[in-house]
Amino acid sequence: QITLKESGPTLVKPTQTLTLTCTFSGFALSTHGVAVAWIRQPPGKALEWLALIYWDDDKRYSPSLKSRLSITKDTAKDQVVLTVTNVDPADTATYYCAHSAPGYNNHAVYWGQGTLVTVSS
């Protein structure tokens, strides 16, 4: 059974760096073709794809946020970490991590429950 869970701060001040951790089970990020993605959703708004890391450590980022995002993995801990630098109130959102299986073209198959992050002074 594949599960993912996001963790991190619920409140961050503007200009700070946000660090979120996705802890997963039921799959190995070292398996060929597997990837983990981060997707966010501002309150009442649409989903926004942020970043993805592959089993071989290749990475993809949203072009509009690329300069502020970093995604890394710790295969031994079954974790993926997303950092967002210089946050702004517009970064207030529920952040989801998701598993992408081989053959699913980088798309999310299993999702975590999400974690709400508020950016406010």
Added chain:
Amino acid sequence: QSVLTQPPSASGTPGQRVSISCSGSNSNIGSNLVYWYQQLPGMAPQLLIYKNTQRPSGVPDRFSGSKSGTSASLAISGLRSEDEADYYCATWDDGLRSVVFGGGTKLTVL
């Protein structure tokens, strides 16, 4: 502004058939597979349709997907009250080299 265009809302009565459109371009829908997600109120999204037309196990066959050119469509037949949710289309964009989502469609069952 989303790369993929969906109607913001759709509605139907129980038992009806409703369709939700998703419009893109040659760099996304026109050359890649389309995925659909259902997001029930207060919940995380769930995969509903993958690779244009395929349903994950557990998804009723009342849900179907199709694609033609640079547009895709999700159809729900035999509408039920529990289908009331937000629906999102998604695909890969070759130019952006990222996954792109539609703006979402809120389905109301009257």
